[in-house]
Amino acid sequence: MSSSTEATPKTIVILNGPADWPSWDREFTATMAIHGLLPYFQGTKELLAEPDEDFNAFDEFEAYRSAELLKVAQPLQPITPTTSINEDDDGTQSNTLQTSTQGNEGPDSTTTTTTNTTKASDLQARIEQRKREIDALQGAFVAQANARYTAAVRRHDIQTQRLAKAIKHFNTTVSQQLRDAHCPGHRDLRTWYRNLKEASDLPSDTNTSIRTRLADHLNSLxxxxxxxKPDLTAWLTTWESLLQLMHAHGMPEPTTTDLWFNPLMAALRAHFPGFVQTYRIQCRPSYESLNYRTVSRDIKASIDDLIQPVPNRVGKGAFASFGGQQQPEQQSNSSTTPNKRKRPTEQCRACGHIHPTTQCYYLYPDKAPPNWEAREHVRQRVRANVQANPSLK
Structure with a gap:
């Protein structure tokens, strides 16, 4: 005899990147439809609000009673005397209360007072009658209010259980790297779903362009x-940002040590071969669990040892003279030092080329000569560096 079919379809798809999205989304949509949460994830229906813990049916009844009696008592509201604006002989305006009547055209004041008193008495009688009618309904009203509240609590509890199943579905079918990038700590599951969908809807060439930018960045070092020192610090920050961007797009590089560690060490070896050799040996015991952020912090912490400050040249007059005369070496150096023009050595923090950042044509196109042509791969590198360091804008 076959076992009974489970309510939730068996999930076989793990979301690791855009390629898995169509199959994963089909499974997710079917599961959320069974749980009654699909309209919420599609944005056509909101979640039920949690019922007020301080609910009191008798307070609800008193509010209803007051509102009903207010409807009956409206005719008892005081009549506001009317005023008119008269113009005096001197042209000024004055307000005059209309209380008098001319001739015998108005009603007798005694009759009017008696009529108003009768109306007030009748209205008060209707109010008392309405009070008795409403008070007779108190028991039924309170019972219905309690029933509605109990039903609301039950519906909210069911919704909470279904949301817990949705959270479990995310945690068991979405890779850790995608959850870290797109599923923030708060429990707004619709935001989780929307973030994953947007990441999976990226153009197919996005991954290629990011890898190109990373390769250019490694070559620039x-x-x-x-x-x-500032160059290496900025370079490491940009490198870390590119790895973080890959992580957000579900690419395997940030979580596969061989794919990011070896290229980084190759780029650093050109300047610091001894450090690279020592650091590789140091990382061997925990190689598989290395994190690119941790490695970046390690290198930044070692920058002072890696790059020693260039000693200042000894200027003229730095040493005491002998008998009022300079030393022969001093005289020779001061007279034969050529006036050479120094080449700029500052690396642009945007494109990585050797020129001041403030003179970068990619950042400031208005400074470029008329015949200058931009290169697309350099433009992508600049765009990535600006994204990682907004101060370059």
Whole structure:
């Protein structure tokens, strides 16, 4: 005899990236439809609000009673005397209360007072009658209010149980790297789903362009012949941001040590071969569990040891003279030092080329000569660096 069919379809798809999205979304949609949550994830229906814990049916009845009696008592509201604006002989305006009548055209004041008193008495009688009618309904009203509240609590509890199943579905069918990137700590599951969908709807060439930008960035370090502390710090920050961008797109590089560690060490070897050899040995015991952020912090912490400051040249007059005369070496150096024009050694933090960042044509196109042509792969590198470091804008 076959076992009974489970209510929830068996999930066989793990979402690791855009390629898995169509199959994963079919499974997810079917599961959420069974749980009654599909309209919520599609944005056509909101979740039920949690019922008020301080609910009191008798308070609800008193509010209803007051509103009903107010409807009956409306005619008892005081009549506001009317005023008119008269113009005096001198042209000024004055307000005059209309209380008098002319001739015998108005009603007798005694009759009017008696009539108003009778109407008030009748209205008060209707109010008392309405009070008795409403009070007779108190028991039924309170019972119905309690029943509605109990039903609301039950519906909310069911919704909470279904949301717990949805959270379990996310945790068991979405890879850890995608959850870290797109599923924030708060429990807004519709935001989780929307973020995953948007990440999976990226153009197919996005991954290729990111890999190209990372390769260009690694090459830029090897080409930099005059590396300084700020250059290496900024370079590592951009490298870390590119890996983080890959992580957000579900690419395997950030979670596969061989794919990011070896290219990084190859780029650093051009400047720091001894450090690379030592650091590789140090990382061997925990190689498979290395994290690119941790490695970046390690290298940044070692920058002072990796890049020693260039000593200042000894200027003229730094040493005492002998008998009022300079030393022969001093005289020779001061008279024969050529006035050479120094080449710029500052690396642009945007494109990685050797020129001041403030003179970068990619950041400031208005400074470019008329015949200058931009290169697409460099443009992508600049765009990534600007995204990682908004101060470059």
């Amino acid at each position: 090897q080409k930099n012949k005059h590396l300084k």
